[in-house]
Amino acid sequence: MKVSTLTRGLLSAIKSNAICSTRSHFTYYPTKLAQGVRDVQKMNMFQAINNAMDLGLEQDSSALLFGEDVGFGGVFRCSMNLRDKYGKDRVFNTPLCEQGIAGFAIGVANTGATAIAEIQFADYIFPSFDQIVNEAAKYRYRSGGLFDCGSLTFRVPCGAVGHGALYHSQSPEAYFAHTPGLRVVIPRGPIKAKGLLLACIKDPNPCIMFEPKTLYRAAVEEVPTESYTEELGKCDILREGTDVTLIGWGTQVHVLLEVADLAKKQLDIDCEVIDLVSVLPWDTKTICNSANKTGRVLIAHEAPFTQGFGSELAAYIQEKCFLRLEAPIKRVTGWDTPFPHVFEPFYLPDKHRCLAALKEIVNY
């Protein structure tokens, strides 16, 4: 009974939104830089990442780039032309062996050289989980600081793409956020991706950049052509507001920006939208300041609910901002099921689910 009511409810929500939801579940909100500041070029996210790796390889002669099919540009074209430019001893394909790729990258980084390793899909990172969690994250600590693999960066395409089903859609950031010693970042678009990747390459800690694969082509921005880094561990306030704080990362940021538009238009609610950017370590100060200001917090991510990274945010915020909160912190997430094949539109924390949750906390 409940099921059929729900089915009708969700289906009608989808139908009413048929025009917007035909291609994907979000509308892209490009980041705009102040005009005339720097030389810019129009790039999508894979081009911006390509540009960052180009600069990384150019600036650091010890830097190596490798992964499955990376030599030809990779399945998402991020490493296009880099083998031609830097040679096949620096940019090369590996066999299909993720554990080996990770171990190999850690070894390279242990010698002080810079390793940029691609794991073709986040769903394939689990064979290398042991190497990343037990080797990369703990090398510095267990050797008393004698050795580290800080010059190591993993690039990992993640997230929903519309038709990826079980093994080409997952968002495993929370597994890695549970591991002290790592840095985990997720860009929302080309400008951020370039700056974060260059920052990760230069950062003296092992870093993982999860790249929402649906943004590779869908996200286009005017990206500065020069080399620049984004500060790691900092979140971005994309829209200031006074009533509710909306927190997301990756593709979900764009869903939340649209939710903020809808909330303003339909309910006259001012949302503050924050892109977390860094999942580990995350920017506790900015997030808590915002939560103290608005008193209401909604967190949304594609990964499942239980033990998703939203759990950490919610627990921390309630501890630090308890007396200022006007409503329980709300998480809108993927459901606690495997990532579904034909049911992806229902599984995702789309704008309808986020807006419904927003109404709940406002009316609490």
Place this chain on the structure above:
Amino acid sequence: MLRTLSRVSELPIIVKQLQKNAAQAGVAKTNNYATEATVQVNRPFKLHRLEEGPETTVKLTKDEALKYYTQMQTIRRIETAAGNLYKEKIIRGFCHLYSGQEACAVGMKAAMRDVDNIISAYRVHGWTYLMGVPPLGVLGELTGVQSGCARGKGGSMHMYCPNFFGGNGIVGAQVPLGTGVGLACKYKGNGGMCLALYGDGAANQGQVFEAYNMAYLWKLPVIFVCENNNYGMGTSSERASCNTDYYTRGDALPGIWVDGMDVLAVRSATEFAIKYVNEQGPLVMETNTYRYSGHSMSDPGTSYRTREEIQEVRQKRDPITSFKELCIELGLITTDEVKAIDLKVRKEVDEATAQAKGGAELGLSHLWTDVYSNNLEPKLRGTNAYDIDHIQERKGVNH
């Protein structure tokens, strides 16, 4: 690449050999029609740590010839239909075609007994059909509708039926699983074994070697089958593997190299291997084959190999054409029979395609059905305002 070229240059010799074999083969005839023939396999087996190998002279009956031809042709048609559905955007996501490799699956299936099992990777549409799922079950799974064998919940890489433990989306992950299935066969003492299939790309995954080692230690009835189609995604085997003689890579495990374009050679090797693994323990079987399509639908398959190379294999080594010619030459099948089979297969697959296009998707409640057995918690988490009970519907075929 060198290896590929040398293989291609051998081709005319193989064709001649085929004709010679047919001429030499013993043929039993009744009323001008042959009912049984004796055939030499096309190319000799190569052996690793084995004194004796599979039979190189094999018997082929008319019924078998008709069956293998029909099976290979059906797989080819299903894959062609799948490729077209993908181009029409009716199949979304991931779709890996088996065209060119049909003789591997059909040959192995021909040797399998009811107690035997198989597990494979993501190129499994053909296997799914051979293990008993009708074409609609395969195509419907691809289009994501209820008539699919996993009711549209799995998609291209996740198809299952009894004794077929499925495709697998994670490269190499199925190999230890297949070893576990072999362990269960041995423990139960049911005389069965498991074929654990993987490609030349997956052959470099560490867990494959872990599986070899355990299987050898415990003498498990497992045939590790490396379907070597010469390319792991976009990388040729020479550039990915330090040793491209995949049949020798089990180290202590014996191995057999088989011409994977010759259905009778694959059948003969599998018969030998089934007997061997049940009596002595695991072995590795490499079936040397070729895929005509790219790795998946997003790969045109021509950036890392030439169109000429693909064309040459199609013309000179195609497993279906060569088998058809052999059977006609032996008098086991007539050209009229071939035409009749082709028509029947086309009709069956066309009908299945139409049904797969028009079928209905499962109800939305299947988004949260069958996550757990005897649902550990009554309510599903993460659904916000919706109050949803976990649902368990199916008991697995293994219970």
